Amino acid sequence: MNTAPSAVEPAEHDEATEWRTRVAHAFSRAAPHYVRRATAQHAMSEHLLTHLPSQAECILDLGCGPGELTARLARHYPDHRRIEGLDLAPGMLAEARRRHPEAIRWVCGDAAMLPHADTSFDLVVSNLAIQWCPDLDRVLSEIRRVLRPGGRALLNTLAPGTLAEVGHAWTRPAALLEFRDAARHRRAAHGAGFRRVEVTARTERFHYPDLSAVMASIKGVGAQVARPGKLLTRSDLARARQRYETLREAPGLPVTYHLLTLDLER
Numbered sequence: 001m002n003t004a005p006s007a008v009e010p011a012e013h014d015e016a017t018e019w020r021t022r023v024a025h026a027f028s029r030a031a032p033h034y035v036r037r038a039t040a041q042h043a044m045s046e047h048l049l050t051h052l053p054s055q056a057e058c059i060l061d062l063g064c065g066p067g068e069l070t071a072r073l074a075r076h077y078p079d080h081r082r083i084e085g086l087d088l089a090p091g092m093l094a095e096a097r098r099r100h101p102e103a104i105r106w107v108c109g110d111a112a113m114l115p116h117a118d119t120s121f122d123l124v125v126s127n128l129a130i131q132w133c134p135d136l137d138r139v140l141s142e143i144r145r146v147l148r149p150g151g152r153a154l155l156n157t158l159a160p161g162t163l164a165e166v167g168h169a170w171t172r173p174a175a176l177l178e179f180r181d182a183a184r185h186r187r188a189a190h191g192a193g194f195r196r197v198e199v200t201a202r203t204e205r206f207h208y209p210d211l212s213a214v215m216a217s218i219k220g221v222g223a224q225v226a227r228p229g230k231l232l233t234r235s236d237l238a239r240a241r242q243r244y245e246t247l248r249e250a251p252g253l254p255v256t257y258h259l260l261t262l263d264l265e266r
Helices: 010-037 039-049 068-076 090-099 136-146 163-167 182-192 211-219 234-245
Strands: 058-062 082-087 105-108 121-125 147-158 196-208 253-265
Touching: 010 090, 039 068, 039 121, 039 147, 039 182, 039 196, 039 253, 068 082, 068 090, 068 121, 068 136, 068 182, 082 090, 082 234, 090 105, 121 136, 121 196, 121 253, 136 147, 163 211, 163 234, 163 253, 182 196, 182 253, 211 253
Parallel strands: 058 082, 058 121, 082 105, 121 147
Antiparallel strands: 147 253, 196 253
């Protein structure tokens, strides 16, 4: 049965629409540089690949970005019948089409309102996308809806403590989302009706030579530290650089991600 969108108050709807627009715009702007700058994100996607089922015919990559993981999934399952990459950002999808002309369907859509019929997929994969979705419960309910009975969802997301060093360097940075912990994801998955829920946690640390490289790494994936309408001054940058330098380690300036991998079965 299709799940109808829940009713929302106009103010709530406007706020959600504004959020989706801002996220889509930020990621569209980042699209041309994403593959080069998102080395941390690519590294974390490897954990998903180790959990893949042996067979899958219909596959959805949720929050596919420029399509690198989608294309890998297409190669991993050469006998697939259908593979789709879905993203909120039109710019990311344009980059995906340019980089991957093979027979992959690229779809612009919202993870909380998937444009697919019930039981459409054997496998849903998502690497570092659902933390951008305000309504986790609705997203996981949508993922379960489009999965066939026995289908799997493999989702990477981020937990509290992620980008703590960036938070130390900047005062109240807008880039830092309200990350949700493992217990919150388990509750949402059980509430969505998944019959098997496994959540594993690990810490991933990456190093960069200077603040500019750190900022490129998060801007390159659509994040930002300036709030809308607020320009960063040279003084802001100097203070952030000074504060970040206090954290320097031998390999460089650290950036820590607290990674959660959700393995869910309908």
